[in-house]
Amino acid sequence: MASVHFLPGLTPTNTAPVQKSDDAAGFYVLGDKLVDPKAPTGPIAERWTTRKFENRLVNPANRRKLNIIIVGTGLAGGAAAATLGEAGYNVKVFCYQDSPRRAHSIAAQGGINAAKNYKEDGDSTYRLFYDTVKGGDYRARESNVYRLAEESANIIDQCVAQGVPFAREYGGLLDNRSFGGVQVSRTFYARGQTGQQLLLGAYQALERQVAEGTVEQFTRHEMLEVVVADGKARGIIARDMVTGAIETHIADVVVLATGGYGNVFYLSTNAMGSNVTASWRAHRKGAYMANPCYTQIHPTCIPVTGDHQSKLTLMSESLRNDGRVWVPKKAEDCEKDPRDIPEEDRDYFLERIYPAFGNLVPRDIASRAAKYMCDEGRGVGPTVKEVGPDGVERQVRRGVYLDLTDAIRRLGRDKVEEKYDNLLDMYARITGENPYEVPMRIYPAVHYVMGGLWVDYELQSSIPGLFVTGEANFSDHGANRLGASALMQGLADGYFVLPNTIRDYLADGPFEPIDESHPAVVEARESVQERIDKFLSINGSRSVESFHKELGTIMWEYCGMERTKEGLTRAIGLIRDLKKEFWSNVRVLGSGESLNQDLEKAGRVADFIELGELMCIDALNRRESCGGHFRGESQTEDGEALRHDDEFAYVAAWEWGGDDGAPVLHKEDLIYTAIEMKQRSYK
Amino acid sequence: MKLTLKIWRQENASAAGAMHTYELDGVSQDMSFLEMLDLLNEQLVTSGQEPVAFDSDCREGICGTCSLMINGEAHGPEVTTTCQLHMRSFTDGETITIEPWRADPFPVIKDLIVDRSAFDRIIQSGGYISANTGSAPEANSVPAPRDKAMRAFNAATCIGCGACVAACPNGSASLFMGAKITALGELPQGQPERYSRVVDMVSQHDAEGFGGCTNIGECTNACPKEIPLDVISQLNKDLRTAIAQGR
Numbered sequence: 001m002a003s004v005h006f007l008p009g010l011t012p013t014n015t016a017p018v019q020k021s022d023d024a025a026g027f028y029v030l031g032d033k034l035v036d037p038k039a040p041t042g043p044i045a046e047r048w049t050t051r052k053f054e055n056r057l058v059n060p061a062n063r064r065k066l067n068i069i070i071v072g073t074g075l076a077g078g079a080a081a082a083t084l085g086e087a088g089y090n091v092k093v094f095c096y097q098d099s100p101r102r103a104h105s106i107a108a109q110g111g112i113n114a115a116k117n118y119k120e121d122g123d124s125t126y127r128l129f130y131d132t133v134k135g136g137d138y139r140a141r142e143s144n145v146y147r148l149a150e151e152s153a154n155i156i157d158q159c160v161a162q163g164v165p166f167a168r169e170y171g172g173l174l175d176n177r178s179f180g181g182v183q184v185s186r187t188f189y190a191r192g193q194t195g196q197q198l199l200l201g202a203y204q205a206l207e208r209q210v211a212e213g214t215v216e217q218f219t220r221h222e223m224l225e226v227v228v229a230d231g232k233a234r235g236i237i238a239r240d241m242v243t244g245a246i247e248t249h250i251a252d253v254v255v256l257a258t259g260g261y262g263n264v265f266y267l268s269t270n271a272m273g274s275n276v277t278a279s280w281r282a283h284r285k286g287a288y289m290a291n292p293c294y295t296q297i298h299p300t301c302i303p304v305t306g307d308h309q310s311k312l313t314l315m316s317e318s319l320r321n322d323g324r325v326w327v328p329k330k331a332e333d334c335e336k337d338p339r340d341i342p343e344e345d346r347d348y349f350l351e352r353i354y355p356a357f358g359n360l361v362p363r364d365i366a367s368r369a370a371k372y373m374c375d376e377g378r379g380v381g382p383t384v385k386e387v388g389p390d391g392v393e394r395q396v397r398r399g400v401y402l403d404l405t406d407a408i409r410r411l412g413r414d415k416v417e418e419k420y421d422n423l424l425d426m427y428a429r430i431t432g433e434n435p436y437e438v439p440m441r442i443y444p445a446v447h448y449v450m451g452g453l454w455v456d457y458e459l460q461s462s463i464p465g466l467f468v469t470g471e472a473n474f475s476d477h478g479a480n481r482l483g484a485s486a487l488m489q490g491l492a493d494g495y496f497v498l499p500n501t502i503r504d505y506l507a508d509g510p511f512e513p514i515d516e517s518h519p520a521v522v523e524a525r526e527s528v529q530e531r532i533d534k535f536l537s538i539n540g541s542r543s544v545e546s547f548h549k550e551l552g553t554i555m556w557e558y559c560g561m562e563r564t565k566e567g568l569t570r571a572i573g574l575i576r577d578l579k580k581e582f583w584s585n586v587r588v589l590g591s592g593e594s595l596n597q598d599l600e601k602a603g604r605v606a607d608f609i610e611l612g613e614l615m616c617i618d619a620l621n622r623r624e625s626c627g628g629h630f631r632g633e634s635q636t637e638d639g640e641a642l643r644h645d646d647e648f649a650y651v652a653a654w655e656w657g658g659d660d661g662a663p664v665l666h667k668e669d670l671i672y673t674a675i676e677m678k679q680r681s682y683k
Numbered sequence: 684m685k686l687t688l689k690i691w692r693q694e695n696a697s698a699a700g701a702m703h704t705y706e707l708d709g710v711s712q713d714m715s716f717l718e719m720l721d722l723l724n725e726q727l728v729t730s731g732q733e734p735v736a737f738d739s740d741c742r743e744g745i746c747g748t749c750s751l752m753i754n755g756e757a758h759g760p761e762v763t764t765t766c767q768l769h770m771r772s773f774t775d776g777e778t779i780t781i782e783p784w785r786a787d788p789f790p791v792i793k794d795l796i797v798d799r800s801a802f803d804r805i806i807q808s809g810g811y812i813s814a815n816t817g818s819a820p821e822a823n824s825v826p827a828p829r830d831k832a833m834r835a836f837n838a839a840t841c842i843g844c845g846a847c848v849a850a851c852p853n854g855s856a857s858l859f860m861g862a863k864i865t866a867l868g869e870l871p872q873g874q875p876e877r878y879s880r881v882v883d884m885v886s887q888h889d890a891e892g893f894g895g896c897t898n899i900g901e902c903t904n905a906c907p908k909e910i911p912l913d914v915i916s917q918l919n920k921d922l923r924t925a926i927a928q929g930r
Contacts, residue, residue, distance in 0.1 A: 083816040098738065099803050101843055102746040118823065154819075161819035163812040163872050165836035172826025190836055196745055197839060204811030211807040219800065242792055271740040308714050310721055313743045426744065429767050432713070495816045543728045545721070589733050594695060595793040597736055598728065 013676045016669040019647045023565045024621035027572065031664040034288075034653050038457040040143055044674040045125070048147040051457070052500050056507035063088035066506050067251040069236055071223045071278050073100030075195075075487060076470025077257030078202035079494025085209030087499060089506075092249055093206070094218045094238055096273055096600075101203045104259060104271040105490060108195025109316040109423075110179060111187035112487040114152035119176055123184040125149045130675060131182050132485060135362065136450070136478020137626040137643060138677045139291070141651075141670065143457060144475045148485075151492040156188055158495055162201040166190050179317070179483040187484045192316050192423055198487055202494065221247075222600060223278045224528045226254060226466065228285050229520035232511065233466035237524045239532075241600060244593040246528055248516050252509040253465050253502060256282060257494070260449040260471040262295065264608045264615065265560070266552020268446035269301060269314045275604040276611050279453050279472055287461040288454035288653040288666060290474035292611065293619035296481050296628045297561050298447035299366035302430050303399040305382050312445040313430060315402075316423055317483050320359045322407035322416065323440070325350050325370070327378040327400050334380050338401055338439045349373055349400075357682045364480050364627055364641070365682060367444035370400045371561050372639075374443070381441045387557060391570070403439035444561060448486060450477045450628060451618075454653040454668075458501035459493065462653075465511075467502060469493035474651065480627025532592045535602040540585030544598055547582050548605045551575065551612055559616050564632040568620040575613045582609060614654055614663055621665065624648045645677055684710040684770065687778040688723065690735055693791050696798075700791065702780075712771040716759065717742060717749060719770055720781075736794040742766040744907065747842030750849070751795055752782040757846035757905040764844065764907045784849040788856075788892045799845050801891040802859065808887035809880040810863045812873050831869045839866035840908045847902035847910075853894030858902035860884050861914035864921055878925035885922060 040047035058066065066089050070081045073095040081093040097103060115128040128149035133140055156174070160166065166188050167175040176185040190197040209215040220241040227235035227250070235250040261276035262268035283289045300315045326348045328334055333341050349369055351358045359366075373379060374396060381399030388394055408416050413436060417424070424435045431441070452474040459467045459475075470490040477485065514521065558571035582605070590596040625634045625641035626648070634642045655664040685708045693700030707723050714722070717739050724734035740748040744767040753759030759768045773779065781795065789797040827835075839862070847858035864881055867873040873880075896915055903912045 079816075086815050097740060097746075097748065098799055099843070101803075101806075102740055102748050104741060104746070107741045107743055107745050116822070154817075156822045157819040158814070158816060160822040160825070161812070161814035161872055163814075163835070163867050163870050165832050165839050165866065165870065167836075168827055168829045168832040170829050172828050172832075173823050190839075193745065193840060196842075197836070200839065204806060205814070205816075207803060207807045208811045208813060210803075217803075219803075269743075271746060272742060273740050305713050306711060308711055308718050308722065310715075310718050311742050426767070429761075429763060429769065430715075432769070432771055499816070541729075543725055545725055545728075587728060589728060589731070595736055595796065598734060 012671045012673050014645060014649060014672050016671065017645065017647050017649045021623040021647065023623050024617055027617045027620065027662060029657060029662050029664045031655060031666045034666040034668040036141070036456045036668060038460070040457060044142065044146050047143050048150055055500060055504035058503050058506050060088050064090060066090065066509050067092070068253050068255065068502070069249055069251040070094070070255040070257060071236065072103065072257035072259060072470070072472070073203070073206065074103035074105035074257060074259055074470060075199055075202055075490030076472070076494040077255070078103065078199065078206045079491050080255060080257060080469060080498045081215050082202060082205035082209050083495050083499045084502070085212065085214035088214065091209070091215040092218065092251065093215055094221045094223055094236070096220065096222045096241065098219055100206055100217065100219070101200060103199060104274050105487070106196045106199045107271065108487055109192045109314065110318060111177065111189035111194045111484040112155065112198065112491070113179070113186050113484045114156045114188055114488065115149055115186060116153050116156060118174060119185045121184045123186050127184065128152060128186065132476070132482060133478065133675050134678070134680060135482035136480050137641070137680060138478065138645065138649065138672070139626055139670065140476055140478030142672050142674055146674070147497065148476050148489055148492050151496045152488050154496060155488065155491045159198055159201050162205060164190065164197045164201045182482065195487060198491065202491070224281065224603065225524040226282045226285050227520050227524045228463055229514050229518050230512070232464045234511065234514055235521070237528045239528070242595050244591070244596070246525060248521055248525060250514060252511050253467065253505060255467045255469060255498065255502070256453065256472050257469045258472045260452070261608070261611060262446045262449055264551065264612050265446040265555045266549050267304065267309060267312050267556070269298060269312055272311060275607070277604050277607045280607040280611055282453060282461065282463065282466060284656050285463060286656070287463045287466060288655050289451070289614060290454035290651050290653045291451040291479070291618065292615045292654065293559065293622060294450035294479050294628050295446055296363060296448040296450060297367040297444045299363055299370060299444045300402065300442045301445035302427065303381055303441050303443035304384050306384065313426065314445070314447065315427060315440070315442060317363070319402060319420060319423065322419070323359065323402040323404050324348055324406060325359050325366070325400055325402055327373045327380060331377040334378060334397055338380070347378070354682050361682045362480065362482070364630070368561055368630060370444055373400055374398050387553065398443045399441035400443065401439040402442045404435065405439065408436065448481055450474065450479060450481055454651070458504065459498055460501070460505065465505065467498060469498050478627060479629055531603065532599065535586070535588045535599055536592060538584065538586050538588070540587050542585050542587060544586055544588060544602045544605050547578065547586060548601070548608065550578060551605070551609055554578070555612050555615070559612070559619050562630045562632050563619045565620060568616045571616045572613055572620070575609060575616065579609045582606065617663060618652055618654065621652065622648055643679070649677070684712065684773070684775040686710055686773070689778065689780045690795070691782045692735065692794050695793055696790050710770055712769070714770045715742065716751070716753070716765050716768040716770065736796050738796050739766055745842060747844035750784050750797060750844055750846070752785060752849060754780050757784070757849040758907055762907060762909065764842070784845055786845070786848045786854040788854065789845060789848065801893070802843050802845065802856070804891065805856065805860060805884055805887050806863070809876065809883035810867070812867055813876060814872070825871050827870050835866045835869035838862045838869070838910060838914050841910055842908055844907065846905045846907060848893065850901040850905035851894065852899060852901065853897060855896045855902070856888055856893040857896035857915045857918060858906060858910055860888055861918035862910045865914040865917045868917065868921060877921065878928055878930055881918065881921040882925045882930050
């Protein structure tokens with residue numbers, strides 16, 4: 001066992017794992033162990049403060065000589081661009097949307113956690129840290145999570161100062177509510193639109209800097225390649241999506257804040273444009289991709305009703321505070337009007353299986369339970385066509401009831417309406433059913449990815465000078481994300497963490513000037529152009545969309561809520577076949593020199609296909625169940641997730657192995673010194 | 684359902700555009716309006732024709748990206764965004780006319796896509812509260828009255844889609860601007876810049892070529908977030924005060 005990973009002066013509460021199983025043998029190459037070279041030491045509560053002090057400063061006069069590129073304008077990217085612009089650096093910020101205000105952070109509903117302890121109910125930085133590590137099934141780095149909890153309180157101060165209209169009590173102070181998986185009230189919220197209000201705060205701060213001239217904003221621009229010159233990230237190649245122009249942007253440092261890749265599943269709660277291209281292009285250039293298989297499936301989405309849907313819509317988890325989840329006890333009742341099914345014929349399965357937490361069990365547990373009910377043939381709603389793990393097509397009902405009848409009886413319709421207003425309207429609009437009269441139907445859907453580019457404690461990837469923030473990195477949520485913590489990470493990274501870590505890197509700058517003639521730039525530009533030309537020249541018979549749908553079906557079936565060795569192995573084969581067909585039979589019309597949405601999508605789908613294969617290999621290797629990763633082969637006698645800390649308490653960081661090579665697995669042991677690993681239980 | 688679609692096609696900002704007619708079969712009532720266009724595009728690509736370009740992203744009514752004039756109405760016949768408009772609002776055999784937002788400050792980029800960057804420039808001119816990172820006081824040290832916070836929130840739900848401009852006979856962005864001014868002005872944090880903000884934003888609004896407000900109210904009728912008309916009264920009130928202060 002390698003003892004090198006134990007940091008000096010710290011006593012680990014666990015030991016480094018030794019992997020005994022090797023399900024993915026033949027699909028990967030084992031690389032060297034990875035150690036976070038910047039991991040801090042000392043008592044956990046002092047690590048971040050110490051680091052902020054130790055990191056070098058850049059004096060204000062020198063900052064304007066340093067150029068920073070930030071890709072992505074959501075909470076992480078927008079906040080970072082605003083803050084670094086204020087600090088006096090030259091910032092260029094890029095987004096594919098027509099305005100930074102439209103980044104998908106805007107769609108977050110529930111709230112943002114912060115250890116303010118305004119309710120005096122026992123909350124603290126340590127408790128937020130503890131809940132987050134436990135919620136992530138002990139697959140996150142403790143130093144990173146502690147820092148996140150520590151910065152959480154500053155985020156609320158910052159946002160309130162910007163004018164974010166959080167919910168208030170009558171006395172004018174901030175209100176809080178509680179969220180799934182925790183027992184304190186630490187969630188700050190702005191009705192069901194918290195993400196929107198936080199993003200607008202960051203966006204406004206960013207636009208203020210644009211007016212000041214410290215930030216230059218490039219909208220409708222897509223990053224298609226990262227420039228790595230002399231071993232350092234020095235710029236990007238971007239396509240102006242309106243004119244088709246391929247542009248080179250050089251800088252001293254590059255930050256990716258490009259969000260998650262849930263759209264690899266085709267159907268997800270992500271925005272249509274959310275993609276993996278920036279991350280994947282960086283991965284192919286040497287940035288490690290960590291824990292790609294960790295996907296959070298959100299239990300309360302509006303179910304699929306046919307094959308026409310382009311995306312799925314989330315219904316806030318807060319509905320589970322009042323809604324009771326059930327399916328009919330008898331399969332033959334599934335077609336009936338739910339109002340005609342008497343109480344004794346209903347199975348309130350979450351309350352039955354998890355009496356302590358009931359309908360409020362964490363997301364991974366609620367999701368899997370719903371899947372099992374439908375697998376048993378007790379799902380409700382319209383039947384949909386599926387291809388099973390055996391490759392056979394079948395008709396299944398994918399839905400369970402979320403019933404507000406009791407709440408309406410108890411609180412009155414008006415109260416319920418006031419509490420959930422826009423959510424219930426949205427449901428009615430999408431389904432055409434009245435949720436006040438008929439129980440709503442819900443089903444799990446892909447929502448958030450905990451995997452992403454590997455970063456060290458300073459948020460720097462394995463490419464020097466390439467930093468990664470927010471959902472695009474892997475660092476803070478482990479194998480599962482608790483509600484109201486994604487917004488917290490995006491803003492902590494953007495406002496407080498990155499600005500304090502990037503300055504240490506920039507203290508070595510400005511770096512050797514490079515220009516368009518540098519071989520690394522020429523190579524990157526050429527590869528972008530060749531790729532575009534290739535897409536436009538294949539002229540096959542299938543639409544880009546059809547490839548994306550097929551990939552999504554494979555991913556959902558075999559790498560979705562439950563994974564098995566057999567299914568994942570089959571999926572890898574299917575994806576490899578799909579990739580071959582894509583590159584010989586895709587049809588992209590139009591030209592590269594104008595706005596061409598199909599061309600944009602072709603590049604993204606090509607990258608999703610490669611990512612999908614890696615996700616399956618990662619899932620195949622990890623023969624344990626933790627958080628958003630459930631392996632059928634690893635469960636307790638009563639069907640709960642069973643972790644194997646002795647084998648898998650590590651971050652799986654994958655190195656690109658080349659177009660014809662196998663990916664290289666680097667393991668970073670997760671060593672806990674401040675927290676003890678325990679089996680999660682919500683029963 | 685079977686539909687006849689009359690769609691504005693325009694290659695780029697400088698090209699002349701024209702209405703094109705497409706017949707589309709197999710539309711389900713459960714589809715969103717944009718999924719109906721996805722279906723059309725899938726058929727166009729398969730038959731070798733360039734798909735219709737249109738903007739959309741979150742498809743859950745919050746990002747404000749989608750922007751279509753449907754039968755002459757911004758976002759169509761319901762009070763919602765185009766992405767949340769469903770085909771059950773239409774009938775079998777219907778002819779539907781689809782155009783981009785109509786407003787000079789929103790030039791067409793391609794087909795149904797327009798350039799709304801004028802909105803970003805209005806925000807840049809003053810639509811923020813200046814609060815540098817790290818300089819914020821403890822959040823509860825500045826209480827905000829609940830009713831004012833609620834009004835601020837209601838105004839802040841504006842998604843910046845531009846339907847108000849598209850619906851306005853004068854092409855005014857007063858509802859958009861009034862929403863921001865009200866949201867920021869209702870909170871104690873927003874006070875120091877309150878009057879310079881309104882002057883700067885109105886000045887940028889006019890420079891972008893948006894028209895003046897004559898209180899017709901089409902904007903609030905078309906607003907998918909039902910931003911009330913009184914935000915424009917607030918805008919005018921703040922502007923009067925600013926002028927009275929000699930700004």
